Amino acid sequence: MISKTEISAATLAAALALLAVPASAQQTGGAKAGKEKCYGVALKGQNDCASKGVNSCAGQSKADYEGTAWKYVPAGTCETIKTPKGTGSLAPIKG
Amino acid sequence: MQDWQANFARALLDRELPPPPGVSAPNSTGAPERFGVYRNNRMVSLLGALEARFPAARKIVGTEFFKAAARQFIAAHPPRSPIMIFYGDAFPEFLESFKPAQGVPYLADAARLEAARARAYHAADAKPLCREALAAVPGEALADMCFTLHPSIEILSSPHPIVTIFAMNTGTMDLAPIVDWHGEHALILRPEYEVEIRRISAGQAAFLRSLAKKNPLGEAISAALAAEANFDPANSIALLFSRLAIAMVRNGAGGVPA
Amino acid sequence: MPSGQLPLRAGAGFKPEHFAAISAARQPAGFFEVHAENYMGAGGAPHSQLKFIRENYPLSLHGVGLNIGSCEPLDRAHLARLKDLCGRYQPESCSEHLAWSSSGGIYFNDLLPLPYTEATLRCVVAHVDEAQNGLRRRLLIENPAAYLRFEESTIPETEFLEAVARATGCGLLLDINNVFVSARNHAASPQAYLDSFPLHLVGEIHLAGHFAAEADGGALCVDAHGSPVIEAVLALFDRVIARTGPLPALVEWDNDLPQWPVLLAEVNKVQERLCRAAASHKDAAAA
Known part of the structure; x- marks a missing residue:
């Protein structure tokens, strides 16, 4: 049997x-402005029904990762x- | 599946293929370029989803490298679900084994932190326990209490100073050489609407992992002390009741969650 | 707040970037529309914001991932998620696209075209039936923006949409920018398309900006939703609502988002046109 830890x-x-300190004071960053506190800052959704344009040729260029x-x-x-191991882009590790 | 759809799908995924048979533009030469609009829409939107979810990883390796790696990830792991907010759960593992990124050994863990951040952002809402809940537990019963942690919580332990690296690459800390290089434990949590990423000690990480497995509080404190001699139980119990736990029940009792 | 249907007013696509501005004061927008899939997480800020919108404005839920235009079976799990979302927010309108976006288990995150044949009509009808039965509500189905067409198509798009509506009881969402973009891309007349569109089935109109480029095959218009609605599209809109009277009309802006006042000005512009159409409609009825 596992020996039981007592909590003194x-x-x-x-x-x-510690809990007597209001929760808001425990937070880093302090209290937020009203709206943000109640509703949050929503990140941009990634589903929509718009086309992404032809100015970027991401979908049309040849596969740039093919070959060696x-x-x-x-x-x-x-x-x-x-x-x-030093600064910068480290020497590639083989394997 | 119908031929037209299979052909269209295949040509969307393989840029070496010509447009699928049987599609046309108003003149005879336009089809490749027009089909390119669909390929472009797909690739740009998927790259955008990964860039939005992994800004620190992108900053660490630079946009060009990130996009090239992301394209390879998209080819190997196309989305399987229409819900793009969760696309890229497998990206950290991909980066871990991605040879050209081996020179940046902390990249995968930075991406893991960001993947967890998005999951926490969209996790279910739940109210934490409070001081009154702790005050109501008889002292002798406290060690026997088991907890349900907030659905947004994830703990990430890395051999790299991952919270510091994340902070430096998302603008909350100035970019500077990290001279004292050591592993860090991250707590990812969304108490209300904002995701918090906290650096926690080895003891706190062991404490929370033990509680997440539904071990009673006493056992979690033992696990924490085994991981870190200086572990401060009072501090972690306070954190547990103020922000981390949403329900508790006495070990072995079928009791009602608080 | 759900009142059963969208008001015959101009609305805006809701973007979280605009939430602070929108929630700061009552906005003169008739309704808001969101992309359903962006709210398929469990909780957090997206839902708290959508709840605010729901409580203060009529709401339209616009799906992009149900894969109505595919000949593969519908994704039941996705339909269930859409049903949950409809249950949670009770939107006045729920719409999807005459397009496909998944095949062989892979999601393409784009609205892809289908040939219009008797065979694909059966697929689409079955999917709309299944979706409406699952959701226990009427859907509006939107005409797509197309860059290519299938040589095997035998049914004009407007007839195809009308046949889907006749067979399933669904309504239609008429995207006038899509009409313009598709017509330009196929060297066809947008007005001729609208003349053959079953306008009595339209439950909502979409308006958006696009950009035009020259391409190998002639003019190429891309439905980018990143700029104001052009005058030619607004003129087509005027001609539609002159015939139908006012309809719920949405301004979509998804890329290169402007500040909220810029989008609101677009909404107001559309609202003025709806008011003019309402006035002339009333005159015509009185005469």
């Missing part, structure tokens, strides 16, 4: 004391983030 009266009292050559390298903030 002191722990319970401390938890209750992958011409893209990660080139965003990973070049800034310093990891234990």
